[in-house]
Amino acid sequence: MLTIVRFLWASFAIWTAYALHPSEAGVVDWHKALLGVPLTRPDFHRTTGAHGATRSVVLTATSNNVIGAVHPENGTVAWRYLFEDRDPVVGYKAYNDRLATLSGPGGATFRILDVNSGHLLHELHLHSADSGRLFEPVNLGVAIAFDDSDKSKDTFVLTNGHTLRRINGKSGDIVWGWTSPDQTSLVVYSKVVTTSDAIYLIGLAKSFASYTVHVSAISPDNGELLSDADVPSSIINGPQGLIVVSHEGTRGKSVRLAWLEQARIHSVALTPQLKDKPTIKKGSAYLQVHDIGLQEKGLFVATKEDGSGRVIRFSEDGALKVFWEFADSVKSPKYTESTYAGGLDKDGWPYIARVYWSHVFRQASAHVLAPHLAEGKGLVTGFTFPFETQKHGIIANVAVDAANPEEFRVLSRLVLTTTTGAVQLWQQDQHQWTREESLADIRVAEMVELPEPQLVASQVGIEETESFGARLRRQLADAQDFPQYAINFAKRFATGSYASASSSIAPASNDTSPLSRDTFGFRKIIVAATSHGKVFGIDSANGEIIWSRVFGLGWAAEVGGRIFPLKIFTTRTVSDGDTPQVVIVGQRKADNSLVDTVAFHIDALTGEDVSGTSIGQDILQGQDVIAGALVEAYLFQDGPTKYVVLLDEYLQVHLFPDTPENADSFHKVAPSIHLPLRTGTAGSHRLGGHKVSPEKEFTGRHIAYPIWTASLPPNEDVRSIVTRPHEPVASLGKVLGNRTTLYKYLNPGVVVVLTSTSTPSGPATSCGVYVIDGTKGTILYHANLPAAGGVCDVKAAFTENWLVYHYYDDGSANADQAKSYRMVSLEFYEGSGVDDKTSSSDLSAYSNDTTRISVYEQSYVFPRGISTITTTSTKFGITVKDILVAGNNHQVQSFPRRFLDPRRPNRKPTAEEQEEWLIQYDPLLPDDPKRVLSHRYQVARIRKIITSPALLESTSLVFGYGVDLFFTRVAPSKTFDVLNENFNKAQLVLTVAGLALAIVITKPMVRRKRLRERWYAS
């Protein structure tokens, strides 16, 4: 019998394992691959294939430390290469079929990627990260140049501002290296130019009040210094103003260095001997020179003092000449300053685009100059395009690509990047695609429930007034459809397809009905606020953006600034009877260094401003709540009303929305509020408990005052506080196999505190995990963890009475200890053991029983490092909770609770333990690929996972964001509350029908038999 039980149990264990079917992939989940907001101007890069066919990609390096390529035809990601956080990209350059990158401080690591596939060809470590010199900006002191003289594919790499290396293109090895002999001097090189005779390193030497240009010529063959010269010059605004133009003439490549000095363009020819004297270009005074990426074609743009832009060309006779002046580019209140960009067509002819925004026509304009057309006089093609500035902000950067299908006709496509992080491609005036790359930088997000679909009831209310005839006619008309309905009903009854838990909930593409939820509540709206000043409403069914709004800066619009969203709260849900609303609390950092806390109150379905201060679909205006920084914000619920409580730096209480009703409500609950807060400055954060004053202070506000501080050592920094999510708890205890009960410790004030201990200004020496009663500061649990590599990277998830934390154990504590990632699972129960009930969830904070707890704890070896951890959440909390983690291999994976149960016995489980589904303790957590929720998707760098209940108790919705966005739904205990997908309804109907038939047939038979029995009985 025991074996049978075990066998059954084993089969159940298999049955309860959740995994994705191949048919569900991409139906129940979606994934949006993103690159991040471009840091610099994107580049069109064209490669020629084997048969002369060209293909182009748009290359970009982004603020998420990603280099990626986008297909210009449809805006999809061709490939991307993710760089580690401590290895920031400082420079990249594409040439033919390869892309060279430099990353890390001073350009510590050099990589070559295939430009079409993104595959890594070579990786070379040039210097240690510690010896890298940090420059401001980071791309100063590093440069890449390709050897275009022959087919060697060699690369010249300048790193650290003073080291040049030649790197073999085939093997990826260093051919030679040269280091500036006087590193101690103030020369910092920032540009490399290659010719067949010499490699020129161009840098600036610091002298009094300004910089002097310094040029070194180096032999390309062996890296010997050919000559070295200071060019008499005085540059004020750094190396951005240095322009090197080259020209491929009949006598080889000639190079000229140009810079702006005292409003005049100075230039000097670069020869291996560096003998040339600078010349000054006479004529107009210039304000600025722009590098438009066409230096190799001898072109750049200079703006005059009145703002008009001129194209300057390095002509064949070796002089710089004004080639073109853009008409109407003088500074004017009618249009913005112009942005200039250069691009090449597939034959290698250069084009120059000028893009600006016209305040008068509310449209963007582009002028594209083709210098080689019109017999070399230059041809300008212009067009305007409807750029939506209220939706995408201001155009930040432009890249241009052009084609010249016939004489006097230039077709161009523009890639725009905007201040809100959008990347757009316009083909002439036609919008092709938009990528909302700011979604790679979501700060806060929340899933908001949708309302039920609205049923159309057309004749409600007319029934009383209509006449008998009219009613008869109407009912007859309605009855016309009855046969159809009856057939449909029969069909549905027999074969019927019901809403299934694993079917798609995405609306049809032509669906115009208003947003509504599906049968099981899987469809929600994700409100996500980014740090690029934009908030999005995303359909959780398919990841489409339903609405988006740009944050207004309020008074800071005049000086400029940025808004960093900190918190998001759902202040009204569908169950409150109206459209759902959210409040986003953000910090506004104005460019004049003033910090304010602003709140935006939005309708979650449409993105409309609830407060009504913004006009239509224009910029979303917020409300300044605190004139200063925010310490903490909470959502308060008092009956049906919900409002946000904010604490400023002086711990004064602010309410949003600040209505008299909310103030009254808060005044009533104020005396019973306990707040554990993290206060202090970076590196010395403290934890303290606070109470709110029952009466308003003279400032007219409630104020929070400290009642306890955590007695942590002075060098222990409180890194973060992990609180329990507000979720229903289905059961207060756990019934064991021997019919005794362990009561869960559910004290609502308990918080988890993560700390790091460090020596002053040194790396962390150890990390701490505390479980603290937030109402009186009692430490309930404390663990000291090793700080691997001097960094505390402990991740924790806390729900009900269950705490799980993850860290890296470097084995330093014990020589025998294995090095591995660990996951520790803890459960807190009331009292000293079984059947010891203290009703912890309702206990007074001052009862001694709040500290009378028993802790079960077990540690497991975890397969990998993680970036975030959370638990699933369901509507009533009945379903078992799984742990969800985002691993460092770009996967989102679930770990079942059963494996993380801290009560797993260290021996073979007894029958009683088996009844509780406990399995024998095994230090290794199984790494089951079937539980990888993101399956084949490369979900890059998930920073946070949020979970939200569906209407079905069994199912939890999961949304992860980081670089990528990923959404799926999980059922940790399988979908026990819906019919199985494979439930064969036809079979059931047939069986029932068959039984009915059998009854009909056998009934008379039985009756006859009975009758006979009665006649012939005994």
Add this chain to the structure above:
Amino acid sequence: MECVVGLNVIGSKEKVRNCIDACGTPLLTSSVTSTVDITMMIPLLILTLVSLLCSSLAFDLKGRVVWNEICPGIGDLGQAKVVLDNGNLYGSVTRNGQFVIPEVPSGTYILSVVAHDHAFERLRIDVLDTDTLPEVRPYVPGTPLSPPSPVTLPYPITLIPRARYDYYTPQESFNLVGMFQNPMMLLMLGTGVLMLAMPYIMKNMDPEVLQEFKERQAKITDIQSSIQNGDLKTGLSAMMGGEEKTSPAPAPKPQASAARNRGKNKRR
């Protein structure tokens, strides 16, 4: 200090390269710039080197991923890296499978591969203070580091893709055979068959054997009842008892007919 030695004595070529990589550029200067500069700068160089860079020997760990039918190339593997311990030291896998983890200080490390779709074995790497090559050993996750495994693997490291993750379970379709293979179902079927077949077996049995069988049955039921709850037993014995006396069955009949009559009366 090791690099300074390298500068003066010039040890193995590998070592010089390591030093060049590790110390950045100054040594490179010495190899390419004119000797006049060098003689002037050597004291300064040594000072910078000692103070700045080579406080301990750092080694560049090299190895390669061997492409096989599980993972035929970089396109399949995707962007992957080989990490030591928790990833502070790492090297990326290039198109030809090679990787270099630069500047690894001496110590014991666990090497693992961070790849999206493929599983690799873990290795224990001991980078030694001396000139010898690092020791490579297999490592089983969750086991203590000492004593080290007696098996050593060759250096440079070779990593073989062991498996491709399979994320999906096949769709369970309705399957009659599968349904009957379920142990629960088998048990039910077995009892069902037994229930139906029992009267016939009993009927065809020799009375003596039957008597013997009954005794044994009673014994077994006794034992069973001590193990499990009584439901099944009573059901079984009742069933068997019922079958035993087939003739006095009509006893309930009058009741039934009475009920029937009542029903009829009511209808009338």
